[in-house]
Amino acid sequence: MAGEQQQPETELVLLDFWVSPFGQRCRIALAEKGLPYEYSEQDLLGAKSDLLLRSNPVHKKVPVLLHAGRPVCESLAILAYLDEAFPDAAGPALLPSAADPYARARARFWAAYSDRVYEAGTRLWKLKGGEARAKLQARAEIVEVLGNLDAELGEKEFFGGEVFGLVDVALVPFVPWLPSYERYGEFSVEETAPRLAAWARRCAERESVARSLHPPEKVDEFITLLKKVYGIE
Template sequence: MADEVILLDFWPSPFGMRIRIALAEKGIKYEYKEEDLLSNKSPLLLEMNPVHKKVPVLIHNGKPIAESLIAVQYIDEVWNDKSPLLPSDPYQRSQARFWADFVDKKKIYEVAKNLWTKKGEEQEAAKKEFIEIIKLLEQELGDKTYFGGDKLGFVDVAIIPFYTWFKGYEIFGNFNLEKECPKFIAWAKRCIKIESVSKSLPDQDKVYDFVVQIRKKMGIE
């Protein structure tokens, strides 16, 4: 019996993008179900993720896996014969998990959100913190092609979805990340040339338009 794989997602979600990339890297066919998070969450989402009631949720043969990094690791373990994302070496694997966890523990999404929802001192503080986070990641990247070495891996999959939001971050935050962190942006541009990444991420302009709409709904000028 073929695997039934369903992804409950919301198109601009960087967390959902992680799972989309992982599935694409493995060549796994799946059914994509777009959720209306703003006004009408589906009964399936509420059933499959009753604790957090949020996307993304990967459903494999009727069993739900919530939280994006956990889902990406699950995908890597279940379909372990195709394009491994985590290193085989236990120490290197621990380091990959550390840096992916660092991105979420540092709440890069929430920090960056303040770049386009706040003004004045709050926005400046968010800009400083955001750039510091990216510089730390750039330091960890070093001279490697990708975070794991010479091919796309777990840490790359964890981080690259945020790149789709960078246009909004930079315009509303009034800064240029390429000037601040050129190696990081060069890495991002390498990543988006990979087919599994490019076909899984929405265009930056589309995400920017989404941010503009949200700002209008929030009454931010």
């Protein structure tokens, strides 16, 4: 209609929650690629917004990327979408070159595998006192996961070599959660995965990472809040 202002086709809106590591993946990727976007903070502990429920009716969770009003859900799908939808973005691609499908498949595998850090860590802090056997199992799992990631990283600067890419973006938002996991699981990341610990320090020097993540103390406060919400003593 005459007089109506048309929304630009490239308009991006990110539905997110401040401490979500999955949303932080998207924030880091958008920053790395130099793509401007609007941030929309969502309430995940109270009543979820109609916009979030409409945009992600299946899982009803963040992150959701709205591109010209069309929703893209799940963080790893969003990362891949950013590469494909914005091939001419100012920043580099997150995935290896399409000319190397093996490297792309390997990156996708390890990016998905990185979720296990969060899954095992969540099992640790959700344990109640007296669940010693379950604690040992959860600790063994996260130590194994971190060890596998450490081995895959090896002596490389980043998971893709010299280039900060998909696996780095997928994994680095879990770094501020690790001190809490260490405390609940009674293990040391520095001893378990020393190369991964050094990688985390390198990643923290990147502006996209530093501006997207919160200090471990804030994350630990949020975990304490969640424990109260779930009635975990």
